[in-house]
Amino acid sequence: MIQLFVRFMIGGSVVVAASVVSRFAPYLSGMLSGFPAVFFVTLIFIYMSARKQAVISYASTAFMGMIGSVLTVAATGVGAMVGWPWPFVIAFGLLIYLLFVVIALRITGALQTVSNATK
Numbered sequence: 001m002i003q004l005f006v007r008f009m010i011g012g013s014v015v016v017a018a019s020v021v022s023r024f025a026p027y028l029s030g031m032l033s034g035f036p037a038v039f040f041v042t043l044i045f046i047y048m049s050a051r052k053q054a055v056i057s058y059a060s061t062a063f064m065g066m067i068g069s070v071l072t073v074a075a076t077g078v079g080a081m082v083g084w085p086w087p088f089v090i091a092f093g094l095l096i097y098l099l100f101v102v103i104a105l106r107i108t109g110a111l112q113t114v115s116n117a118t119k
Contacts, residue, residue, distance in 0.1 A: 003045050010037045034073075036066075064108075068100040 014037045022029035039062055046054050075096040079089035 007038060007041050007045075010041050013037075064104050068097050068104070071100050072097040 014032065014035055018029045018032045021032055043055060043058065046058050072093045076089050076093035079092045080086075084092070
């Protein structure tokens with residue numbers, strides 16, 4: 001339970017900081033939003049509970065998640081530049097992330113099938 005509270009506090013702190021900074025320096029708020037606070041906190045808790053192998057697995061899959069995040073940011077940026085209403089911009093970003101996850105899961109599953117077949 002304490003882990004959830006710590007994650008909530010750190011994640012919430014980053015959101016609040018980005019919101020406050022956006023009033024004075026919008027370009028910095030975007031960089032602050034990209035800070036991987038949740039990644040680091042999760043990494044620490046995974047290491048504490050499961051050690052090295054779990055951290056390796058987490059880091060490799062988190063890398064894939066970060067690629068999805070980059071695609072989501074690009075998609076929302078495009079939607080905003082085109083002038084879509086903000087609910088459409090958010091929905092478009094979420095759709096892009098969902099498509100990425102589906103494709104990544106299929107590729108990962110196919111690679112695991114091939115890996116298991118060669119053993």
